[in-house]
Amino acid sequence: MTTEHVVLDKHAQDLLFREARTANTFTDEPVSDEQIEAIYDLVKWAPTSFNQQPLRVVLVRSPEARARLVPLMWDNNQEKTKNAPLVAILAADTEFHQHLPTQFPVFPQAKDVFFSDDAVREESARFNAALQVGYFILGIRAIGLAAGPMTGFDFDGVNKEFFAEGTHRALAVVNIGKPGPGAWYDRLPRLAYDQVFRTV
């Protein structure tokens, strides 16, 4: 009924939303840096407040780094994090404002006028990096890979282990690759329109 309004073609709708699913297993096929660059080259254009772009990504490629990450995942996430071809840690940089003079040149003072307060800056970093986590998940799908985003892990532990400078807040760990055997659970339901939207 409502699809007549959608301008995005059906293939793209399916690829990004309707047919895309969170993958729980992956094949051994590696994920290259060039593929990750292609994702970023696409999703970097999506908007953030004041163009602040607080998302930072750690690509966990060495066996040694993987061995530090896996025990920080909840039990049910350890096996898939151990085996995914590539694992990315997505975090908010609470020092994003250092980049505003170059990234928001129309009002370079924004760095100090709006973001000198630590609590305000952290909340803004978390919100805008979360927007970018969403864009990144869709970007993984856009290049024909599957994402396995997870928030079941020890956030403080990951922050200490991978962001020792103390200025980042891990938000999600995302497994990336081609879906393997039995990758999908059953599709879960979604809230009805009237449970989400109201008009005033």
Next chain:
Amino acid sequence: MTTEHVVLDKHAQDLLFREARTANTFTDEPVSDEQIEAIYDLVKWAPTSFNQQPLRVVLVRSPEARARLVPLMWDNNQEKTKNAPLVAILAADTEFHQHLPTQFPVFPQAKDVFFSDDAVREESARFNAALQVGYFILGIRAIGLAAGPMTGFDFDGVNKEFFAEGTHRALAVVNIGKPGPGAWYDRLPRLAYDQVFRTV
């Protein structure tokens, strides 16, 4: 160089990411409920932790409600919020866990096991609703409209005025419509890949 990796067709890349821009003016053409339903019918499929779907949306349609919202926007956002064909307030529902028994039937106990703590629940609601704000912005573009997302407003004021029950946290106000004359500012720069990604 990197576009060879992208499976999403070029029209869709441009519509959602490369050519899409934040609109600052709009035409008078109305935005219907059917268009908003079409957006939701697409973006509802994108993932959230535990399928929690905490995003709630208030569509500001009456002149009376618009008159309550506009003074809560920062000065530079008032005029466009006054004139956009449709304005939506996007918020996180901190009581999302009430829906988990139906929305996450594989582990209905999640409601109590993981989300009985208010602070944990609020942080999870804010993160996952922010993911959904990102999906929603892309969904507006997917049906051929332009989005004007804003975080420059009095959050406490909007929470009191539009979510009197005290269980929601406004995250963004989004103007929606067809772009009008002079809708676009110059494209702002983006951080380089190496400023965002590192490998361990």
